[in-house]
Amino acid sequence: MSETENESQEIVNNDLNSNDSKTLVIGSGVRMEGKIDGAMNSDIAGTFNGKIKSDSINVSQTGVFNGDITGSDINISGKVEGTIDSDEQLNINQSADIKGTIEYTSLKVSYGARVQGRIQHKGVVHSFNNVEEHVYNNNLEEDVPNESNEDNI
Amino acid sequence: MSIFGNKEKEQNSSEEKFTFPHASEDQVNQSTLAQDIQIHGSVEAKDYINFDGSITGTIKAKTVNLGRSSYVKGSVTADQITVEGEVDGDIQGKDVYIKSSAKIKGTIRYSNIDIQDGSIINADLTIS
Structure with a gap:
C-alpha cells in the first residue's frame, strides 16, 4: 500500500x-x-x-x-x-x-x-534619455566609475 | 670595489650567495606599499607584497595583495594574487582571487580562480 x-x-x-x-x-x-x-x-x-x-x-x-x-x-x-x-x-x-x-x-x-x-x-546597460542628462553626468565624473560604485554598494 | 670584494671572499669563502641579514627560512617577509606610492618599473619580493599604490610596470612575489586604491598598468605575477583595485594588463597566478571592488582589463592566466559579484572584468582567461 x-x-x-x-x-x-x-x-x-x-x-x-x-x-x-x-x-x-x-x-x-x-x-x-x-x-x-x-x-x-x-x-x-x-x-x-x-x-x-x-x-x-x-x-x-x-x-x-x-x-x-x-x-x-x-x-x-x-x-x-x-x-x-x-x-x-x-x-x-x-x-x-x-x-x-x-x-x-x-x-x-x-x-x-x-x-x-x-x-x-x-557596463552601463541603460542608455541616456537625452544629451543634457549625458552631459550632466559627464560633468559630474566619468559615468562608468559611477556605475561601478553603485554596484558595489 | 675589488678590495671589498677580496675581503668578502676571504671572510665568507663558503657563502657565495648574498642573503638578507634577517631573512631566515621560516620568516615571512611582508612589504606594504602605501596609497601615495607611484612606481615606474618593477617590484619584486620573495614573499608577500601588500600593494596600495600605483605602478606602471611589473609586480612579482609569492603573494600579492592589490588593495582597493591600487592601480597596476603592466603585469602581476605571483602564486597567490588578490585583486581589490584596478589592473590594466596581465595577471598570472596559481590562485587568483578577484574581489567585488576590482576592475580588470587585459589577460588572466590562472590555475584556480575565484571571482566575487560586483567586479568589472574585461579580460581573456586562460588556464595554465
Whole structure:
C-alpha cells in the first residue's frame, strides 16, 4: 500500500513540474538540438546543442551545452562551450567547465571552476534619455566609475 | 670595489650567495606599499607584497595583495594574487582571487580562480 502511495505521489509531482508554464527540463542522458525561446525557467541536465533564450537558466553538473545561452539569471555547474550572455546574475559554480565568450552584468565564479575565453562586463546597460542628462553626468565624473560604485554598494 | 670584494671572499669563502641579514627560512617577509606610492618599473619580493599604490610596470612575489586604491598598468605575477583595485594588463597566478571592488582589463592566466559579484572584468582567461 505504502509503495503505491509513494508512486502515485511521484507521478503527481512530475505532472506538476511539466505543467509549470514556461518551464523547460532536459533530463540527464537526454540529447537535444535546436533553438529554444520563450521559456522562463530552464534546467539542462542533459546534452544540448543550439541556442537557448530563457529568463532563468540552470546547466546542472551533468549538463553539456554547446552553443549560445542568453538569459537573466544563469547558473552553470556543467560544461559549456560557446557564448553566455547574462543580463542579471551569472553564477559559475565549482564543477563548471566553460570555454567561450561571456558577457555579464554581475558575475560570481567559485574557486575550482574552469573558465577559458573572453569575459566582458556589459557596463552601463541603460542608455541616456537625452544629451543634457549625458552631459550632466559627464560633468559630474566619468559615468562608468559611477556605475561601478553603485554596484558595489 | 675589488678590495671589498677580496675581503668578502676571504671572510665568507663558503657563502657565495648574498642573503638578507634577517631573512631566515621560516620568516615571512611582508612589504606594504602605501596609497601615495607611484612606481615606474618593477617590484619584486620573495614573499608577500601588500600593494596600495600605483605602478606602471611589473609586480612579482609569492603573494600579492592589490588593495582597493591600487592601480597596476603592466603585469602581476605571483602564486597567490588578490585583486581589490584596478589592473590594466596581465595577471598570472596559481590562485587568483578577484574581489567585488576590482576592475580588470587585459589577460588572466590562472590555475584556480575565484571571482566575487560586483567586479568589472574585461579580460581573456586562460588556464595554465
